[in-house]
Amino acid sequence: AQTVTQSQPEMSVQEAETVTLSCTYDTSESDYYLFWYKQPPSRQMILVIRQEAYKQQNATENRFSVNFQKAAKSFSLKISDSQLGDAAMYFCAYAAGTYKYIFGTGTRLKVLA
């Protein structure tokens, strides 16, 4: 069965610094998608970044980038130049040929001024 694990329940980062959130997953599929979603206190889940497993190149969206290690089944999110508005719950998710996303339990990111 596919699983997604986020081993860091909470992380803190100083404003303007860089932080990396970890995510590992387990699958026997070779083709799949990985996502990072952000959930601020407003509760809305916002797609931050998406990675297609068949692409070697790591996805990047402005200050957000991923380190995708397919062999290690690792998908970490790096946030550069952290801002106060980055404070939120971050969820890693997996989808393989199906609409059923599998979500991790989340990492709460605190940004310190």
Next chain:
Amino acid sequence: GAGVSQSPSNKVTEKGKDVELRCDPISGHTALYWYRQRLGQGLEFLIYFQGNSAPDKSGLPSDRFSAERTGESVSTLTIQRTQQEDSAVYLCASSLGGGQGNQPQHFGDGTRLSIL
């Protein structure tokens, strides 16, 4: 255009009452999903609608839970005879096509349900 809209934003009700939660997907999105998020936990899949196909109800936790969708528009999630363990945030999402990874899910703000 408008995003996924959910109502009410918050709902407080007494144990044993029925509640109905509403979701308006993004226009043109054929797929619609309901999730439950208990405090401090990840998202738990409840039900999936895709066009006129039979919905996937495999995530519904009990027969007290049901959902309907009219065509490719509004969906309602109904919980009958609510129990305290039903307290959670209920999130709705929609996507183009089947949402198979290449068509990301877009979420609403959720409904926070509190059962007294």
